[in-house]
Amino acid sequence: MALPKANILFGDSPEAPSLSKAEVSRRFDDLMVALTDAPTRTLGPSDVVQAFSEGRGITFEQQPTTAYGAITKALGSPDIVKGLSAEALASVTSALDEVKAQQPDLVKDLTLTGPISTGLVAFDLEAPAxxxxxxxxxxxxxxxxxxxxxxxxxxxxxxxxxGTGTGGVGNIHPGIVDTTQNNFAPAGASNSLYYARGPKIxxxxxxxxxxxxxxxxxxxxxxxxxxxxxxxxxxxxxxxxxxxxxxxxxxxxxxxxxxxxxxxxxxALAAPTGVTVTARSAAGSEVGISGATTNVYVKATSDAGDFGQSVLSAAANSAVTNGQVVDVSVTLPAGATGVRVYVSTGGSDPGDASRWFAGKAGSNLFTITGALPTSGTAASTVTGDTSxxxxxxxxxxxxxxxxxxxxxxxxxxxxxxxxxxxxxxxxxxxxxxxxxxxxxxxxxxxxxxxxxxxxxxxxxxxxxxxxxTQDQLTGVxxxxxxxxxxxxxxxxxxxxxxxxxxxxxxxxxxxxxxxxxxxxxxxxxxxxxxxxxxxxxxxxxxxxxxxxxxxxxxxxxxxxxxxxxxxxxxxx
Known part of the structure; x- marks a missing residue:
């Protein structure tokens, strides 16, 4: 614990406005001697036994937690009071009161949120990511x-x-007789050469x-x-x-x-054709749509997997009420991995800017369920083929x-x-x-x-x-x-x-x-x-x-x- 400097304790203060440097030094030395000579005592086991045997019990005094509290308690010791003159003691007490007023941090506790809101704590950061x-x-x-x-x-x-049956090549019958003759002239030749041989392959x-x-x-x-x-x-x-x-x-x-x-x-993949939209009652675990107003309007693209999709199909629509589901059926071109569906709702078609991606399926049928999308990827962003x-x-x-x-x-x-x-x-x-x-x-x-x-x-x-088997009747x-x-x-x-x-x-x-x-x-x-x-x-x-x-x-x-x-x- 660090003590305040001597000029703070004994220097320019109301009680000693004009003390010389020698007097300040002398008073500080007296304080140090008094603190050093103050008697101390360590409480041992025998003291505890004796106190309990006499029915006095043991009390432990709360110890100071700040520098100001420690100095204040020390100045209250009878031995220190005896070792200091009245003027020196008054000067130290007055100076400490001024220090307390000027530096309030001396009397604040350190906590998990003070003096910094995030605390003076280490971070248990494990490296690397x-x-x-x-x-x-x-x-x-x-x-x-x-x-x-x-x-x-x-x-x-x-x-x-x-003979292979592949490549579009037909088969021929290989049978011959002695009089069999076949044309062996080169392609494009003006004359024909016939030989007694089997037909050419x-x-x-x-x-x-x-x-x-x-x-x-x-x-x-x-x-x-x-x-x-x-x-x-x-x-x-x-x-x-x-x-x-x-x-x-x-x-x-x-x-x-x-x-x-x-x-x-x-x-590129072609867009889906034959897009049809059918509203029906939800079945099984299906969740009926919500957010629909009068009609739903759908456009679809042919899915090409991770790298993109075709251009948009023509729009199709159906009247719908909340609580129904909507089946979107399309005819897909060869090579498409499925269909992507964009949906909007209203009394009339609000256009591609308000037609939102609803999901995709790996077949020609996608069912729209749950809340209709109102944000995300708009059909208007599909401006060209990315398949x-x-x-x-x-x-x-x-x-x-x-x-x-x-x-x-x-x-x-x-x-x-x-x-x-x-x-x-x-x-x-x-x-x-x-x-x-x-x-x-x-x-x-x-x-x-x-x-x-x-x-x-x-x-x-x-x-x-x-x-x-018999040994599998338990722990199957x-x-x-x-x-x-x-x-x-x-x-x-x-x-x-x-x-x-x-x-x-x-x-x-x-x-x-x-x-x-x-x-x-x-x-x-x-x-x-x-x-x-x-x-x-x-x-x-x-x-x-x-x-x-x-x-x-x-x-x-x-x-x-x-x-x-x-x-x-x-x-x-």
Whole structure:
């Protein structure tokens, strides 16, 4: 505890207005001697026993908590009073009263909220920041990556010859007799040459050109952020790591559902057609709409997954009352992963600026329930197509649902519960009939795989049975999952996998390899990059550390006809 300075205690004060420096010093010395010589006593165990035996008890005096209180108590000690002259004691008491008035903080307590509202406390901050960021890239991890060259990848395909039943080439009968003669003149020759030989076979084929595109994302860390973060986290390192993972995740989504507009790619999705709006009573767990006035007006777009949507459809409307639900049904173009719906309400159509995004579905049917949206994304923001990009390529979903796919079925219904997996068995049969395909796996959204697994259990007419053995009568594990579907055509087990970013309602059927000897196709799917993914740290030309990723390439599918899809799977 620090005492006030001598000139405050004994200096210029009403009681001693003109004390010399020597007198001030002498009085301060007397005070120090008195404080030092003050008798002290430590209370020991024997004192406590004696006090209780005499019935006196023990009392503990409240001790001072401030400097002012400690000095005031000390000055009240008889021994100090005896050691100081009356003038010195009066001078010290007066000076302390002035100090108390001038410096009130001397008598304040320190608390969790004082003298600072946030308290004089430490923060239990755990470093570094927690990265709760999912980043699975199963397609990128699986598909082989190969070296590209130039501006596009090219290959030639023999799609059929006589006897294969593919490529549009017909069959011929090979039987001959001794007098059989067939024309073997070169195409376009003016003369005909006939030989006693069997008929010539025919071929079909085509060239394939897959343009390359460039891709990049960037990030920046200001100097202030980097240096202020020292001792907590390396912000520049966090930026580089996040940039790498972001690039890989965006490539994963491109590989899954990207659409390109370049030569040979599928291009933009068309808007939905045949939009109908039907109001009906809410059923089951459905929640009736609220906020409706007279009519609802709906426009829809074709959903392209993560990267965008088509332009808007024409508007459709229906009279509605609060408490009903509204079914929006559309006809979707090939390749769409579902429908997005925008809704407004009023006596007349208020226009796209007041038509708000209501949600999307993985099939051709979306049901509007609950409170009608009054904010968010307006239909007026859909000013052009965002389903396809000039700097992009076709991913797995567009290829498996496109015109070169071997099989596409837009189900527009829930998966069968009377014959679980029948939709895929139909696809297997069609693919085998077309090109003798024998797929390797089916990719599903998580909710669609759950629906497929539940289809084994929800219908008693199903030909599947679950049996509990004697040792499972207690502690039974509930739940089952479909991991493989046996191809009833070829007998091969087809793996069922969940892809974390696959839109609900679409199930690509994938062939990783071909069941063809000497096909010259080791992998049906491959990524060709002129420059594979790399990171660039830009020269510092401002108060920031800037980085970018870069890659230059495309996805190549050598055999689209060996792949297919079931789309339009409605949630059960």
């Amino acid at each position: 927690k990265m709760l960021t999912p980043r699975p890239t199963p397609i990128r991890n699986r598909i082989p990556r190969r070296k590209g060259l130039g501006t596009s990848h090219r290959f030639k395909v023999i799609s059929g010859f006589t 025919s071929y079909a084929g085509y060239d394939k050109v897959v343009p390359y595109s460039q891709f990049s994302v960037s990030d920046a860390v200001t100097w202030s952020a980097q240096y202020a973060g020292q001792g907590y986290q390396d912000i520049r390192q966090l930026s580089r790591t996040s940039l790498l993972y972001s690039s890989m995740l965006l490539e994963e989504r491109m590989l899954l559902m990207g659409r390109g507009t370049g030569a040979g790619f599928l291009g 396809a990009y000039a700097s992009g390529y076709d991913g797995i979903v567009p290829i498996c649902t496109g015109p070169e796919s071997g099989y596409v079925n837009r189900l527009n219904a829930a998966l069968s519960t009377t014959n679980p997996g029948s939709e895929f068995q139909t696809a297997f049969a069609a693919l085998y009939d077309a090109v003798k395909a024998d797929p390797d796996r089916i990719m599903l959204n998580g909710s669609d795989r759950k629906q497929l697994s539940d289809s084994l259990k929800v219908n008693s007419a199903s030909n599947y049975r679950m049996t509990l 594990t509930i739940g089952d999952v479909v991991t493989t579907i046996i191809n009833e055509v070829t007998g091969k087990g087809v793996a069922v996998e969940v892809h974390p970013w696959l839109p609900q309602g679409t199930a690509p059927i994938i062939s990783d390899t071909l069941p063809l000897p000497d096909s010259e196709v080791s992998d049906v799917w491959a990524v060709f990059n002129v420059q594979d993914m790399m990171g660039i740290d830009w020269p510092v030309n401002q108060f920031a550390f800037e980085s970018s990723s870069y890659w230059f390439g495309s996805l190549v599918c050598y055999a689209p006809a060996w792949n297919g899809a079931v789309t339009g799977i409605r949630k059960a």
